[in-house]
Amino acid sequence: DAGITQSPRHKVTETGTPVTLRCHQTENHRYMYWYRQDPGHGLRLIHYSYGVKDTDKGEVSDGYSVSRSKTEDFLLTLESATSSQTSVYFCATMTVDRGFTDTQYFGPGTRLTVL
């Protein structure tokens, strides 16, 4: 495992409030990812990062922003939370070894409820 922690693990918030989820890794992995998991959809990629200050959008990026100012931290922000963003959020990290894709390892997840 890649020593990944997520905070908070659970959060309940109200519609319209900003929310920031944090992912922290201790393995110095270059790539970091945010996914959301919803029934019937599996996991879908929100945003990912391929280095400090280098980020890109995933499949379901609308309403989300990310930042990565340090290798070990990847923040996911919901600028104005909506009920459709109620979900379980997973962070993942990966290293790329000599140009070959490695394996993504996942954090424990954050359960977010937007009322």
Added chain:
Amino acid sequence: AQKVTQAQTEISVVEKEDVTLDCVYETRDTTYYLFWYKQPPSGELVFLIRRNSFDEQNEISGRYSWNFQKSTSSFNFTITASQVVDSAVYFCALSEYVGNEKLTFGTGTRLTIIP
């Protein structure tokens, strides 16, 4: 665009029976990676296997085995002599080697082992 289909939404088997979870994928790339992850009731995502598109050899790990067939674009997972601890949601995922290393997940198969 890449796609992963897990047509079996839920499967229930009696303990000690064998069970196969199906995974069918679509990709235009000739180089890609296939994964299986397990999500037990506790919620974390556990990596099980990674297979690259050039390696069609079947793999066995204890009671788990994987059958990769490029001709049918399938990467099926078999559990032999199932146990209650195998009860979980299992996800198949695909990563194309195009420099972005993003995972596309199937919607998962919920496996219940009946004691």
